[in-house]
Amino acid sequence: MTLPESYKQMFSTVSEDGKLTLALHEKSMPTPGADEIIVRIEATPINPSDHAVMFGGATMADASSSGEGVNKVLTAPVSSLAMAAMKGRVGQDLPVGNEGAGTVVSAGESEYAQSLIGKTVAVMGGASMYAEYRCVPATQAMPLLPDCTAKDGASSFVNPLTALSFVETMRLEGHRAIVHTAAASNLGQMLNKICQADGIDIVNIVRRQEQVNILKDLGARYVLNTSSDTFNEELIDAIDETGATIAFDATGGGSLASNILIAMEAAAARTPAAFSIYGSTKHKQVYLYGGLDTSPTEFTPRSYGMAWSMGAWLLPNFLAKADLDVGERLRMRVTEELKTTFASHYTHEISLSDALDSQIVERYNAKTTGSKFLICPQLEM
């Protein structure tokens, strides 16, 4: 197969004077090393976890696009406040796109690399998936089962591995049930399927009735709506019934994470025990893994007793700490259940150039619309 001499790849750049530029750069097609492969990227999702690098803290409401096709460029202003946090990246062209899938179109001389030619694989890591091609170590690609397309495999890592790793974290840290917020998300739905398959209780927290319905339709037993007048009481009841002492919170702001710790302590206090000023002894853990709620985070440690922890949870950090065979086991499960447990649904399929259109950006940047965009880099630009 003859490959083109160059290809297009998306880069995000924040300039010294506070301007974000998102554009397609021309890159030379590399020659793969012995253990490397070249993947023609056919499907790569836009996840919330891609936004931060893409948008660089810019005020996206003021974004605008110019140019057409491969020359389209998106620019947006970065406020001086936001620039303070961008110091580490000023002037650097950062690649974007955390995961995707496509066909292996070239390979180095090693036997394993050669064996992948023609196969459909999923790839994660290096944040360079918003591109027409990508050169990666052969072992970094995850071959899909024969009946899976690149679109099926585009979201094989971020959400599936996060959902599976929540359950791993729960087990590793000695808990037996989970509380999850923003629970009707793609990730949340996967987590419910995993928990049902593995016989783990999960307390789902959402904020709208339609989200309750989505999860109930999936067979979820505990689905609480924060807009209910009796939400706090329902939360204590559900935690008491399930024994959930670990929570994964996608909101990161407001009072939800704090209220979960308070509810866990209140649930523990229902079990008769000798009075202790230090509260219950079972460790209660809340992990913040997202930032959907940008309001200040409430934190009242004196209400949590003396056996609790709140901390950040990040997939790469978890996998780096976990035993190697854990990552391998989780990837295996994703491969096998890609069209069931880990099926993703996209509302829009767009080209690399479309992804730089300010009106389209506005839609995939909105966190509440329920739309999910897939970039198909082989679409005509």
Added chain:
Amino acid sequence: MTLPESYKQMFSTVSEDGKLTLALHEKSMPTPGADEIIVRIEATPINPSDHAVMFGGATMADASSSGEGVNKVLTAPVSSLAMAAMKGRVGQDLPVGNEGAGTVVSAGESEYAQSLIGKTVAVMGGASMYAEYRCVPATQAMPLLPDCTAKDGASSFVNPLTALSFVETMRLEGHRAIVHTAAASNLGQMLNKICQADGIDIVNIVRRQEQVNILKDLGARYVLNTSSDTFNEELIDAIDETGATIAFDATGGGSLASNILIAMEAAAARTPAAFSIYGSTKHKQVYLYGGLDTSPTEFTPRSYGMAWSMGAWLLPNFLAKADLDVGERLRMRVTEELKTTFASHYTHEISLSDALDSQIVERYNAKTTGSKFLICPQLEM
């Protein structure tokens, strides 16, 4: 030796109608079981960790005492707000006093219990040390070395084991240096001696120049004063130099714990690395173990990167989780270094009845005076 038929013991009671009563009750002298001993309590300190049970959330500024000698009773009002947190103890007579030391005056028939008769021992656990006598399992008592008095051994557990367990926690969780706040405390001084002996860097944070002097006199290398205009910069420098990624915070309120996480992240950012929106990957841990600062706790998780945790730290919870031999090893070190590393100094020695005097309570309840009270239950009442 003939023991009295009964003895006095302090109890704290919160009534349904919001009144705290602290009084001495008459208790029958028990007959020790085969593996038990009776200790005549001769010295028992009043630690901040005793206050919460003793005072039951009462407004101690409005406390008053009546009666004399063994009949002295202290009462104080508990506000309706504070009563909400006291639900678990209403109507119960709670024993007080977490640790102390004295002479073994009687023992059950087992060989080990018998071997302790006449020995001076330290005792922790069960919070019943504010009493003239106490019956405990023989294995729960820690025999002191022959040259140690009950006064030397009165504070053998709470501060010494906490200081040693901070270092254990640091090692177990993979850190190499410590940040400690309210660092000129009795506990903080012990921690500095341990760290110097063990070759561990410690960043001490205090808030007054006289506290800087105390620690400098002890040979501490890093002593930072929060009232310095350049405190935050000094903190980042000290964390950068020492590589401290774990902190133990006694204040619990205000912005200090949050600022330590921010400073740890800022120190990590000084090491050149590829830009990551997730910040540094080394895990940063702040433990809250006290509540000296009662103002609201600042908490800005978005400033800490994605590799951090904030949580409560409590000695009994740590020891319960640690391997059995850890507790044994720490107790051994305390025994051997009781008159050096773990020496405590008391400014006042009082009787059990004195401890119920509202004017004396006012002095040992004040957290800033530098005074340290020792109850000597054998003093005439």
